[in-house]
Amino acid sequence: MRVLHINAGNEDGGARTYIINLMKGQESTDVDATLMTFEEGPVARMARDNGLHVVVMPQKRQIDLSILTPLVTYINDHHIDVVHTHGPRANFIMSLVKNRIKATWVTTVHSDPRIDFSGLKGKIFLKLNVRALKQADYIFYMNPDLVAYFNSLHISKNKTDEVFNAIDFKQAIPEPQRQKHFSLLMIARLVEVKNHAMTLQALSKLDFDFKMIFVGDGPLMGELKQQTHQLGLDKKVQFVGFHENTGDYYDECDVSMLTSNSESLPTVYLESALHGRPVIATNVGATSKVINDKTGWLIQPGSVSELAEALNDAHKEWENDNLDSKGMELYSETKSSYSIEKLAEAVKLGYKAALHA
Numbered sequence: 572m573r574v575l576h577i578n579a580g581n582e583d584g585g586a587r588t589y590i591i592n593l594m595k596g597q598e599s600t601d602v603d604a605t606l607m608t609f610e611e612g613p614v615a616r617m618a619r620d621n622g623l624h625v626v627v628m629p630q631k632r633q634i635d636l637s638i639l640t641p642l643v644t645y646i647n648d649h650h651i652d653v654v655h656t657h658g659p660r661a662n663f664i665m666s667l668v669k670n671r672i673k674a675t676w677v678t679t680v681h682s683d684p685r686i687d688f689s690g691l692k693g694k695i696f697l698k699l700n701v702r703a704l705k706q707a708d709y710i711f712y713m714n715p716d717l718v719a720y721f722n723s724l725h726i727s728k729n730k731t732d733e734v735f736n737a738i739d740f741k742q743a744i745p746e747p748q749r750q751k752h753f754s755l756l757m758i759a760r761l762v763e764v765k766n767h768a769m770t771l772q773a774l775s776k777l778d779f780d781f782k783m784i785f786v787g788d789g790p791l792m793g794e795l796k797q798q799t800h801q802l803g804l805d806k807k808v809q810f811v812g813f814h815e816n817t818g819d820y821y822d823e824c825d826v827s828m829l830t831s832n833s834e835s836l837p838t839v840y841l842e843s844a845l846h847g848r849p850v851i852a853t854n855v856g857a858t859s860k861v862i863n864d865k866t867g868w869l870i871q872p873g874s875v876s877e878l879a880e881a882l883n884d885a886h887k888e889w890e891n892d893n894l895d896s897k898g899m900e901l902y903s904e905t906k907s908s909y910s911i912e913k914l915a916e917a918v919k920l921g922y923k924a925a926l927h928a
Contacts, residue, residue: 580608761789
């Protein structure tokens with residue numbers, strides 16, 4: 572089965588990791604996968620670094636329709652069986668050529684489309700993306716909250732399938748170590764949906780010493796740094812910007828966090844598991860499938876008091892040197908259910924359903 576994955580190419584978040592891990596998992600199946608991007612960027616670089624086959628078909632600007640005919644030619648000449656798009660831009664382009672290609676078109680919805688865009692321009696992009704989703708032959712999704720949304724769009728349940736994020740668990744079993752100072756980590760883009768502001772508010776209520784590292788970049792950097800200063804957290808909180816490789820940050824923390832208002836099943840949970848670190852997370856999307864009392868702490872989104880309570884509890888566990896058991900339980904549970912090989916097999920079943928629909 573020949574599969575062409577298509578992504579705009581400028582993604583540096585969880586969707587990029589998902590695409591790469593899925594393609595790596597597909598190497599263990601009879602799927603012959605290629606990645607196409609519309610620009611040289613972080614997705615193409617990461618794919619090449621992982622030894623994957625990459626084709627770049629550059630657009631002169633975001634909505635450059637001159638690539639439509641070359642794209643159709645590539646798909647048909649290479650006898651592609653399934654085109655698998657990732658992201659609104661790729662979805663929009665495919666919606667314009669769907670009737671000109673011989674392949675089946677599937678897409679993965681990585682996040683809630685309703686919060687991916689903002690402003691007047693965002694409303695236009697949302698409409699275009701929704702129009703594209705309705706035309707796709709098959710839709711994979713990771714956030715179970717989207718089921719009702721798809722239903723409201725009159726998208727048949729028969730053409731949708733829930734999948735999951737995954738990670739390569741081939742590396743050595745983690746050996747977590749207690750840090751000298753209680754150390755917290757949050758890896759996420761500095762955007763409103765991640766709710767870093769709530770995290771800072773909860774941190775300001777703690778009466779013990781700690782170190783908090785925020786890894787990620789985004790439009791709220793200045794605002795969040797100002798809030799950090801106003802809350803008197805300058806000596807405890809550090810913003811280090813975007814980093815391609817985050818393994819050392821996990822190794823040097825005791826607990827990782829994610830306080831989003833909306834998520835699917837973020838890769839950061841699995842990355843934390845890979846390093847044997849428990850997670851404090853908001854109970855959104857598919858989070859509860861991974862994070863529970865044995866593997867970390869679940870709190871309600873937007874609850875500063877619950878987050879502060881979880882942090883206090885985690886600190887007590889750190890003082891008693893009991894965090895490793897939670898981290899290793901998270902590792903054990905995710906390794907058995909969220910490997911890249913299992914993801915590849917699940918997606919392949921979706922491909923077959925789409926091809927025979």
